[in-house]
């Protein structure tokens with residue numbers, strides 16, 4: 162298994178979205194049982210640090226897909242179920258290739 166560091170940012174098009182790990186304080190993650198959220202205005206992706214590593218990885222991929230969908234959108238955009246399916250599939254592909262994100266233990 163190859164462990165890669167948590168990305169500090171998601172670069173998509175001409176935009177840089179900062180990845181926030183200690184994201185429990187964001188309103189969206191406090192009020193709901195979300196594992197992650199994206200804010201296009203502030204260009205941030207927040208990941209709920211309280212989740213198991215596999216869920217954090219899926220959430221990061223999920224939000225990255227939302228970023229790409231937003232930046233490169235050519236139509237109505239992807240449905241939430243499509244984003245969820247793609248994220249889970251890509252997470253499975255990465256795991257199958259032996260790639261995992263080295264999430265900090267103290268989240």
Ligand SMILES: [Zn+2]
Nearest residue numbers: 223227241244
């Ligand atoms: Zn979503």
